[in-house]
Amino acid sequence: MQAASEIRVNESVDHLFRHHAGQMVSVLCRIFGFDRIDMIEDAVQDALIAALRKWPFTGMPENPTAWLTQAAKNKVIDRLRCEDRSEPADDLDIADPGEATPVFLSSEIAEDQLRMIFACCHPAITPDSQVALTLKIVGGFSVREIASAFLASEDAVAKLLARAKSRLRETVATLVIPVSEEITTRLDAVLKVLYLMFNEGYGASEGNELVRRDLCFEAVRLIEILSAHPATSLPKVHAAAALFLFQASRLPARTDHAGELILLADQDRSTWDRRMIARGVHHFRRSASGGELSSFHLEAEIAAVYTLSKNYQSTDWPRILECYSLLQKASFSPVAELNRIIVIGQISGAELGLRALDSLETSHQISAYNLFHITRGDLLSQLGRNAEAKSSFEKALLLTKNDAVLRFIERRLADVVGLP
Amino acid sequence: MPNYMLLLHEEPADYSQFSAEQIQGVIAEYVGWRRSIEAEGKLVGGEKLKDEGGKHLSGQNGSLRITDGPYTEAKEVIGGYFTISAADYDEAVETAKGCPHLKYGGRIELREVEAVH
Numbered sequence: 409m410q411a412a413s414e415i416r417v418n419e420s421v422d423h424l425f426r427h428h429a430g431q432m433v434s435v436l437c438r439i440f441g442f443d444r445i446d447m448i449e450d451a452v453q454d455a456l457i458a459a460l461r462k463w464p465f466t467g468m469p470e471n472p473t474a475w476l477t478q479a480a481k482n483k484v485i486d487r488l489r490c491e492d493r494s495e496p497a498d499d500l501d502i503a504d505p506g507e508a509t510p511v512f513l514s515s516e517i518a519e520d521q522l523r524m525i526f527a528c529c530h531p532a533i534t535p536d537s538q539v540a541l542t543l544k545i546v547g548g549f550s551v552r553e554i555a556s557a558f559l560a561s562e563d564a565v566a567k568l569l570a571r572a573k574s575r576l577r578e579t580v581a582t583l584v585i586p587v588s589e590e591i592t593t594r595l596d597a598v599l600k601v602l603y604l605m606f607n608e609g610y611g612a613s614e615g616n617e618l619v620r621r622d623l624c625f626e627a628v629r630l631i632e633i634l635s636a637h638p639a640t641s642l643p644k645v646h647a648a649a650a651l652f653l654f655q656a657s658r659l660p661a662r663t664d665h666a667g668e669l670i671l672l673a674d675q676d677r678s679t680w681d682r683r684m685i686a687r688g689v690h691h692f693r694r695s696a697s698g699g700e701l702s703s704f705h706l707e708a709e710i711a712a713v714y715t716l717s718k719n720y721q722s723t724d725w726p727r728i729l730e731c732y733s734l735l736q737k738a739s740f741s742p743v744a745e746l747n748r749i750i751v752i753g754q755i756s757g758a759e760l761g762l763r764a765l766d767s768l769e770t771s772h773q774i775s776a777y778n779l780f781h782i783t784r785g786d787l788l789s790q791l792g793r794n795a796e797a798k799s800s801f802e803k804a805l806l807l808t809k810n811d812a813v814l815r816f817i818e819r820r821l822a823d824v825v826g827l828p
Numbered sequence: 829m830p831n832y833m834l835l836l837h838e839e840p841a842d843y844s845q846f847s848a849e850q851i852q853g854v855i856a857e858y859v860g861w862r863r864s865i866e867a868e869g870k871l872v873g874g875e876k877l878k879d880e881g882g883k884h885l886s887g888q889n890g891s892l893r894i895t896d897g898p899y900t901e902a903k904e905v906i907g908g909y910f911t912i913s914a915a916d917y918d919e920a921v922e923t924a925k926g927c928p929h930l931k932y933g934g935r936i937e938l939r940e941v942e943a944v945h
Contacts, residue, residue, distance in 0.1 A: 425852035456851045457843045464858030464928075465876035465908040550847030 423622070425456055427629070428473055429548030431517050432480045434524040434583075440484055442527065443577050445545070451483035458483075477512065521546060522637050523583035525630060529598040532579040537572035538601045539608070544569055547626045557608060557619045585639050595640060599648055599704065602627045602634075606652050610659075617667070621659060628652045628684075635691060647695035647704035653688035654711035657681040669816040673720040685715055703738060706731045725755045742772040746779050750786075758790035778807040782817060785824070794824040831872055832920040834910040835937040836929050857928040865912060870923055874910035904935070911941070 429452050436448045458479050459472070469475040528542040540558070543549040549557075555565040586594040609623030631649045634640040661675040692712055695705060710731045717723045732748040745768055753761025765784055774780045785800030801821040808814050843851065865871045884897040910927075914920035917940065924938050 423849065423852075425848040429848040453844060453848075456848055457846070460843060460846075460851050460855055461879070461907065462876045463855055464862065465874045465910070467862065468859060548848045550845075550849070552845070553847055553849070 423548075423625075424472070425476075426548035428476055429453075429456060430546045431521060432477060433545055433548075434520040435477075435512055435517055436480060436484055437524065438520045438583055440488070442580050442583055444484075445573060445577070447487050448484055449545075451487055452480045454483045455480035518633055518637060519585075520583070521633055522640065523585055525598055525633070526585060526594055527576060527580050527583050529594070529601045530576060530579060531594075531597055533572045533575050535601070535604065537568055537575075538597070539604050540565060540568055541572045541576075542601055542605065542630070543623070543626065546630065549622075549626070553619055553622075557623055585637075587639075591639065595634075595642070595645070598634065598640075599644065602631050602648065602652075603704075605630075606655070610655055617663075624652070624656050624659065628656055632687075635694075641694075643695045643698040644700060644702040644704050646691040647702060647708045650688045650692035650695055651704055651708040651711050653684045653691065654708065654715040657684035657688065657715060663812065667812055668819075669812050672714065677719070680715070688712070688715065701734075703735055706735045706738075723754075725751055729755060742768065742774045743777060743779070745772075746774070746777070746783055750783055753787055753790075758787040762787045762791070775803075776807065778804045778813070778817075781807065782820070785820060789820075789824050797824045829913045829915055830943060831911050831913050831941040832917075832924075833939050833941055834912065834924050834927065835939070836907045836909060836927075837904045837935040837937060838907045838929070839904050839933065854928065854932065857931070861926050861928055864926070865923055870912045870914065872911035872913055874908065876908040877906060879905075879907075907934070 432452045432455070433445070433448055436452070437445055440448060455476055459476060463469070524546050525542060528545055529538045533541065540554050543554050543557075544551070551562050551565050551569065554560075555562045558565070560568075585591075606624055606627035609620040609625075609627065628649075631645065631652055635645045635649045657680045658672075658675065660681060661677070661679045662670060664670055688711075692708055695708060710728050713724050713728050713731075729748065729751045732744070732751060736745060736748060746765075749761055749764045749768065752764050762784070765780070765787065768774055769780070781800045781804035785797045785804065788794075788797035788800060798821060801817055801824065804817050805814065805821070808817060846854075862871065862874075882897050884893075884895045886893045886895075912920060912923050914923060917938070920938055920940070924936050927936060929936055
């Protein structure tokens with residue numbers, strides 16, 4: 409439970425309300441049934457609005473989360489009464505949110521959230537819907553925030569969510585944490601959703617920078633709920649947690665004050681989030697057990713090498729290359745191959761990197777990706793072939809929509825223009 | 829020093845589209861304003877008036893008329909009030925100006941409280 413003092417003046421610092429909204433929906437759905445989710449979401453929203461209208465005058469209650477919880481519960485009960493007037497009122501206990509004592513145990517809340525995560529990542533709904541629904545229900549994100557993160561219209565997101573919820577109402581009778589054999593496949597689905605959520609926030613696509621950052625932190629929060637629960641505290645969950653935390657720790661250094669991209673080589677490592685790195689190391693250690701070497705293990709190891717190196721020059725490139733090669737062996741992706749080729753360039757020189765790039769181009773449809781041309785331009789400029797590098801960067805420009813990336817390529821272009 | 833009353837009129841705003849994040853942000857603004865005037869010793873008190881219920885009483889030719897209100901007809905209601913202390917209207921206006929209520933479409937009526945003596 410958070411103290412009143414933790415509600416900061418700057419709302420983006422801490423997400424008490426958003427997290428709390430997600431928790432309350434999960435808890436109340438367990439008590440009153442998943443089929444009432446729409447009503448429960450409205451009731452939780454009403455409770456937040458009640459706080460907004462009351463607390464300015466009365467000041468913060470001593471225990472804001474307990475107040476909000478009680479208020480949300482009351483709103484649900486109010487609505488149930490309106491639904492069914494014949495229900496005897498004595499059966500329902502309405503307490504005054506004023507006398508706020510913790511209403512639910514934090515272990516209960518974690519359990520309920522985990523159940524809800526599994527429901528939102530249910531195979532009956534599409535991966536897109538799974539991510540959106542998890543953000544909405546468990547994360548407490550609004551339709552507008554989700555739309556802004558995915559560059560979709562609010563209308564489209566609202567429809568997607570409504571369809572997914574109605575599909576779930578048909579499929580999910582009660583909220584459960586899957587057991588025995590089922591948990592393996594269902595957990596994989598959850599991890600995939602959190603991975604998508606994290607990458608949606610981390611990738612250099614378009615969209616509101618702040619909201620996208622929040623997506624990363626939400627994926628971190630949820631994976632840590634999974635890693636803390638005995639039923640899901642498995643090595644690959646810890647590996648995913650380590651991956652997210654190592655990557656997220658570098659977020660503050662990725663852009664400068666003007667919002668310009670800064671490459672790993674040029675980042676100020678002192679601005680990386682030490683606490684996140686420490687948590688990443690903790691999870692990384694715990695991931696090293698069991699017989700399975702998942703893609704999360706390999707990606708976490710790559711992220712660990714990048715994050716834990718003293719400086720860019722001392723990066724253990726061969727180790728990274730080995731991880732990329734194992735990843736590609738398990739499941740080849742032309743886009744991921746670009747990452748491997750960049751590392752080959754680091755180890756064996758630009759000439760060999762360029763050769764690998766050429767053979768990738770002949771074997772796969774890769775020339776529609778801006779990263780292919782950026783990589784090519786970079787390797788060419790290292791070899792002093794500036795005219796060719798220029799034409800590669802120019803091709804990359806045509807394939808880029810994101811403003812920060814555009815400006816980054818333009819800077820690279822300016823570096824090679826004018827040189828012989 | 830005289831007291832002034834800030835009557836916060838509001839059109840029952842539609843906050844249903846506000847995200848949890850935004851709601852927390854608005855509350856933080858109010859709490860910040862409240863704390864700052866409290867720290868300056870200007871806050872005397874404040875109370876929220878309940879949204880539900882409300883009655884209008886009026887006497888007409890010796891008979892009492894009681895109606896439910898104010899919601900049915902009023903576009904605007906008084907959501908609550910603050911009492912502050914200030915040297916004069918100018919200072920009271922300065923304090924009231926910082927109230928986030930004004931940022932979110934609300935209206936503040938500022939009145940000096942008549943002293944007892």
